[in-house]
Amino acid sequence: MAAQTVASTTNSADSVDLGPAAALSCRECGHRVPLGPVFACEECFGPLEIAYDFSAYDTEELRKLIEAGPANIWRYAPLLPVPADVADKPNINPGWTKLVQADNLARELGVDAGKLFVKDDSGNPTHSFKDRVVAQALEAARAFGFTTLSCSSTGNLAGAVGAAAARAGFRSCVFIPHDLEQGKVVMAAVYGGELVGIEGNYDDVNRFCSELIGDPAGEGWGFVNVNLRPYYAEGSKTLAYEICEQLGWRLPDQLVVPIASGSQLTKIDKGLQELIKLGLVEDKPYKIFGAQAEGCSPVSVAYKAGHDVVRPQKPDTIAKSLAIGNPADGPYVLDIARRTGGAVEDVDDEQIVDAIKLLARTEGIFAETAGGVTVGVTRKLIENGLLDPTLTTVVLNTGDGLKTLDAVASDTGLTATIRPNLDSFREAGLAS
Numbered sequence: 001m002a003a004q005t006v007a008s009t010t011n012s013a014d015s016v017d018l019g020p021a022a023a024l025s026c027r028e029c030g031h032r033v034p035l036g037p038v039f040a041c042e043e044c045f046g047p048l049e050i051a052y053d054f055s056a057y058d059t060e061e062l063r064k065l066i067e068a069g070p071a072n073i074w075r076y077a078p079l080l081p082v083p084a085d086v087a088d089k090p091n092i093n094p095g096w097t098k099l100v101q102a103d104n105l106a107r108e109l110g111v112d113a114g115k116l117f118v119k120d121d122s123g124n125p126t127h128s129f130k131d132r133v134v135a136q137a138l139e140a141a142r143a144f145g146f147t148t149l150s151c152s153s154t155g156n157l158a159g160a161v162g163a164a165a166a167r168a169g170f171r172s173c174v175f176i177p178h179d180l181e182q183g184k185v186v187m188a189a190v191y192g193g194e195l196v197g198i199e200g201n202y203d204d205v206n207r208f209c210s211e212l213i214g215d216p217a218g219e220g221w222g223f224v225n226v227n228l229r230p231y232y233a234e235g236s237k238t239l240a241y242e243i244c245e246q247l248g249w250r251l252p253d254q255l256v257v258p259i260a261s262g263s264q265l266t267k268i269d270k271g272l273q274e275l276i277k278l279g280l281v282e283d284k285p286y287k288i289f290g291a292q293a294e295g296c297s298p299v300s301v302a303y304k305a306g307h308d309v310v311r312p313q314k315p316d317t318i319a320k321s322l323a324i325g326n327p328a329d330g331p332y333v334l335d336i337a338r339r340t341g342g343a344v345e346d347v348d349d350e351q352i353v354d355a356i357k358l359l360a361r362t363e364g365i366f367a368e369t370a371g372g373v374t375v376g377v378t379r380k381l382i383e384n385g386l387l388d389p390t391l392t393t394v395v396l397n398t399g400d401g402l403k404t405l406d407a408v409a410s411d412t413g414l415t416a417t418i419r420p421n422l423d424s425f426r427e428a429g430l431a432s
């Protein structure tokens with residue numbers, strides 16, 4: 001396989017220090033292989049994920065170690081595939097973002113006071129959740145001796161890769177569809193890496209990247225979401241860790257999580273399960289709800305139809321950061337939603353815009369369209385009776401509204417235009 005060609009040209013598994021990560025293990029058949037830049041099982045082509053050895057940990061010592069750690073994702077280094085001294089290496093150090101108790105939003109949605117929280121990942125270095133997974137992939141790239149960081153992207157990922165590579169002194173070369181909006185190109189290009197427009201759509205970009213991974217032209221390249229995917233994906237666990245620690249080492253009762261490939265939702269569940277097994281939180285039931293845009297809702301459609309497989313869709317929605325029509329982790333998301341007693345729901349573009357404005361007006365948080373999806377879906381789940389408004393609920397906002405200004409630009413603007421005098425001010429009905 002192409003991925004193994006890459007593995008054989010870089011550091012051997014023996015020289016790799018990725019902390020508690022013990023091996024890669026196939027999610028489908030359990031086949032184990034040494035840690036390396038591979039992502040598909042050689043036996044069944046299932047996805048590989050990190051298997052850990054946490055056996056040496058004492059619960060209370062671990063808790064103290066975490067609490068004394070830095071205010072970023074590396075406080076959880078003992079639970080991640082990174083060396084113990086990761087915090088000393090140049091990285092963008094995302095995470096430890098705010099968990100906002102959203103009482104005003106709760107009132108609007110009919111949730112009990114003190115029970116609704118927004119985990120606001122717009123506060124990451126490049127203003128989206130993607131910094132968590134890219135920071136993690138960068139450490140794997142370093143461990144495997146890669147010198148170039150790469151990815152295929154439609155926006156958020158490109159910026160996160162560019163920033164992380166710049167900070168760590170890696171070359172970065174990112175591939176995007178050539179006709180992306182100007183704003184996204186600027187946000188990806190400003191970090192000074194190479195940004196290549198491909199004449200084609202996002203699927204064409206992906207296909208090209210797969211070809212490059214198997215070719216000498218891509219030797220020494222770490223594609224964060226392809227050959228480094230098992231490591232990259234683990235970055236999402238930190239959302240689960242932070243939410244529980246910020247709630248005082250408690251599991252929330254309900255979480256509302258956006259779905260693009262479904263990786264984030266899957267790894268949040270993995271992170272919660274680890275905290276339970278390690279004794280860092282008390283074991284109790286929790287429900288995970290998945291959120292999609294109606295214009296790209298393959299997982300939601302499968303969930304409602306009672307299917308185990310996900311039928312691909314052609315995306316057409318303003319929630320572009322979630323617009324993956326053929327989500328790799330879709331079947332695992334269905335499993336998790338059903339096992340935990342959650343659900344998968346979707347909202348249309350108008351509901352997304354309404355939800356962005358609702359969150360901004362109630363809590364002062366300006367979310368990108370992905371946050372409009374989760375807040376909109378939360379409202380819908382409460383209306384449907386699927387989400388219990390008396391229980392502790394955490395809604396994820398995974399990106400900054402400044403990234404998707406167009407979504408709200410058409411129906412927000414000046415309240416009034418007045419002459420610079422008090423009469424004019426009063427005439428406009430603005431006086432107190």
Ligand SMILES: *Cc1c(COP(=O)(O)O)cnc(C)c1O
Nearest residue numbers: 260261262263264321370398399
């Ligand atoms: C990538 C992304 C997600 C989650 O993507 P998954 O592929 O499901 O892990 C969520 N929100 C934003 C803003 C993203 O960019």
Ligand SMILES: [Zn+2]
Nearest residue numbers: 026029041044
């Ligand atoms: Zn397998």
